[in-house]
Structure formats: C-alpha cells, structure tokens
Amino acid sequence: MKTALITGATEGIGYAFSQLFARDGYALVLVARNEQKLQEMVKSYEQQQTKASYYAVDLSDLESVIALYHKLQSDGVVVDCLVNNAGFGLSGLYTDLSWEDQFRMFQLDMMAVAYLSHAIGQEMKARGNGKLLNVASTAAFMPLPNMAGYGASKSFVLSLSDALNTELRPYGVSVTTLCPGVTRTKFHEVAHTEKSLLGSHFLPQATPEEVAAFGYKAMMKGKPIAIHQWMNRLEIGFVRIAPKCLVRKVLNKSLEK
Numbered sequence: 001m002k003t004a005l006i007t008g009a010t011e012g013i014g015y016a017f018s019q020l021f022a023r024d025g026y027a028l029v030l031v032a033r034n035e036q037k038l039q040e041m042v043k044s045y046e047q048q049q050t051k052a053s054y055y056a057v058d059l060s061d062l063e064s065v066i067a068l069y070h071k072l073q074s075d076g077v078v079v080d081c082l083v084n085n086a087g088f089g090l091s092g093l094y095t096d097l098s099w100e101d102q103f104r105m106f107q108l109d110m111m112a113v114a115y116l117s118h119a120i121g122q123e124m125k126a127r128g129n130g131k132l133l134n135v136a137s138t139a140a141f142m143p144l145p146n147m148a149g150y151g152a153s154k155s156f157v158l159s160l161s162d163a164l165n166t167e168l169r170p171y172g173v174s175v176t177t178l179c180p181g182v183t184r185t186k187f188h189e190v191a192h193t194e195k196s197l198l199g200s201h202f203l204p205q206a207t208p209e210e211v212a213a214f215g216y217k218a219m220m221k222g223k224p225i226a227i228h229q230w231m232n233r234l235e236i237g238f239v240r241i242a243p244k245c246l247v248r249k250v251l252n253k254s255l256e257k
C-alpha cells in the first residue's frame, strides 16, 4: 500500500487532497496543528477502511518540522507522495504588518516546504521513485503589493520546485508545483483579504475540491507546473507581456482594502 503525506490536511485544499488519496487506496499521513480535527479525520477515514495516521505539528517552527521528519523515520513511514500544502497569507503593507507574524508565514510557506522537499526528496531519490507536490499560487508569478511577503514566498516555492523537478527527474521522482488562483477556503479569513477585490465574492472563486482534483491529476501525471483555470493562466500571460507600470497598478488595486 502506498502512503501519501499531506500537510495542512484539516482544511480547504489539503482536506480535499486527503479525500482523493483515500479514494485511490493510499494510506494517509495527515499533518496540521489542530489535533482534535486530525483525530476526527483519522477516525472517519478508518471507518471508511482507509489507513490513516496523524502528526499534530506547528510547521511554522523549523525545529518542529525537523522533529516531525525524525519521528516519521522512527515510525518507519515511507512517503510515496508528499503534498506540501500548509500555508497562510497576510495582507497589508509589508512595513505595517508585524515582523513576528510575517516570520511565521515565511517559515511555514518557505522553510517547511524547503526542508520536507529536501529530506523526503532525498529518500525518494535513493529509492528511485516518488511524487512531490508543492502548493504555490498564481501569486508566484507576480509582485503582490499588499501581500508582498506572501507573494515572495510563493515565488520561492515555484522556483525551488521547478528546479528540483529537473534535478530529480532522472531519478524517477517528479515535483509538481500547483498554482491555484483565488479559492474558497479559510485562507481569506486568515489573510484578511475578504474586503479586497480578490478575496471578495464578486470574482469567481474555485472550490478546494476543484483545485485539489486538478493538482492531483497533474501530480499523478508528473507535470512540472499546474496553473488552475484558464482565467489564471490568462492573468499570468498578461503579467508577462503587459507594461510593468500597468501590472503594478492593477495588482495594487486588486488587493487594496
């Protein structure tokens, strides 16, 4: 039986990923902070005959991420599919947001992804198989005034994962970067983007199930980059070819509160 480890598995896109892996007969290793929710998920999956276990970890603390990896090793967990999904955003002017909050975001959105991709990627390379999916965002392709740190973190994830995919391909390991656009999850509550044009309900929002299904398919096919929905691909094309001053104005407006 193959095993899938999903970070940020209790909500939104991560939860939807867990359902897809369960459907396809994987054993689940669920990671997030909320232990009660994790316990409930494990119970519910076990009732559906899906093997599941959990690790309650705050992945914004690198020491805890490293400890998680050592625990996985001592528990004999072999990860066939890794989904680095846990993440959050913060909106507001970079200089006005607290450094401590942004540091936590950088640690979770970049360091946890970088560390787990390194540690588990190393094992996959040695075995000669494995699939990794790192969740970035359409924000990875553009500067994001009013969410500057978040956008920069996702650019890091995209750049690292795309290069890692090229490095690991010859060893039978694929790395997919999933880039969702605006998706209806708790993300916007946490990031306080509900009042901005992007986070509001005026623009169409994807469901987490749609995003996860798209990412899952791309991961199974070993696609390098998966940008969800044609509107988002169009937006990224616009950012690439339009004059930079226009791009900056449009992006600034879209996240203004």
Ligand SMILES: NC(=O)c1ccc[n+]([C@@H]2O[C@H](COP(=O)([O-])OP(=O)(O)OC[C@H]3O[C@@H](n4cnc5c(N)ncnc54)[C@H](OP(=O)(O)O)[C@@H]3O)[C@@H](O)[C@H]2O)c1
Pocket (backbone or CB within 6 Å): 007, 008, 009, 010, 011, 012, 013, 014, 031, 032, 033, 034, 035, 037, 057, 058, 059, 060, 085, 086, 087, 088, 089, 108, 135, 136, 137, 138, 179, 180, 181, 182, 183, 184, 185, 186, 187, 188, 190, 208
């Ligand atoms: N929603 C969007 O519009 C959107 C767009 C583009 C990209 N994304 C990306 O998609 C990914 C998933 O986001 P989502 O929209 O599904 O958000 P969500 O509904 O808020 O879910 C976030 C998940 O991450 C976990 N998490 C948060 N902080 C954590 C921490 N410090 N340690 C461990 N786990 C933590 C949460 O569980 P606990 O609270 O239990 O820890 C939860 O399971 C993120 O990387 C996000 O940046 C989202």
